[in-house]
Amino acid sequence: xxxxxxxxxxxxxxxxxxxxxxxxxxxxxxxxxxxxxxxxxxxxxxxxxxxxxxxxxxxxxxxxxxxxxxxxxxxxxxxxxxxxxxxxxxxxxxxxxxxxxxxxxxxxxxxxxxxxxxxxxxxxxxxxxxxxxxxxxxxxxxxxxxxxxxxxxxxxxx
Numbered sequence: 001x002x003x004x005x006x007x008x009x010x011x012x013x014x015x016x017x018x019x020x021x022x023x024x025x026x027x028x029x030x031x032x033x034x035x036x037x038x039x040x041x042x043x044x045x046x047x048x049x050x051x052x053x054x055x056x057x058x059x060x061x062x063x064x065x066x067x068x069x070x071x072x073x074x075x076x077x078x079x080x081x082x083x084x085x086x087x088x089x090x091x092x093x094x095x096x097x098x099x100x101x102x103x104x105x106x107x108x109x110x111x112x113x114x115x116x117x118x119x120x121x122x123x124x125x126x127x128x129x130x131x132x133x134x135x136x137x138x139x140x141x142x143x144x145x146x147x148x149x150x151x152x153x154x155x156x157x158x
Contacts, residue, residue, distance in 0.1 A: 001030075001060075007157060019078050021070050029070040031059035033078055039158045040093060043114055044123050044151075047141050052088040075106035091141060111138045123153040
């Protein structure tokens with residue numbers, strides 16, 4: 001985890017789990033799974049998965065392994081493990097990068113869309129429901145019903 005290696009122990013201590021894709025005995029990519037509250041830095045919101053739910057986050061594919069399906073394999077493996085352990089719903093966020101194309105094929109679908117901007121210390125977040133049946137559960141996990149949030153920008157390490 002490079003510069004964030006000091007965060008590993010606290011994550012394990014609060015019950016987070018780390019999953020990795022290995023190639024020839026080395027880590028090619030990794031991601032975290034949490035059933036408790038987690039800070040979503042890009043959105044500056046906290047997610048609190050409900051019972052039988054979890055949140056997948058901080059997924060990274062090491063540079064030399066990008067564009068080889070590592071992210072998709074990681075998401076599929078986490079989803080299969082969590083489902084086998086009784087999880088009914090998994091939350092994951094994605095941003096508009098090439099790896100985002102792997103989210104749908106790994107078994108996930110868009111529920112909410114976010115537009116986020118930070119200017120002069122203020123954070124603006126607009127939220128649009130994409131899938132009405134599931135969006136209420138997503139808003140509940142995020143502890144908000146607001147479709148537009150404006151507040152001071154916050155930075156937290158998790």
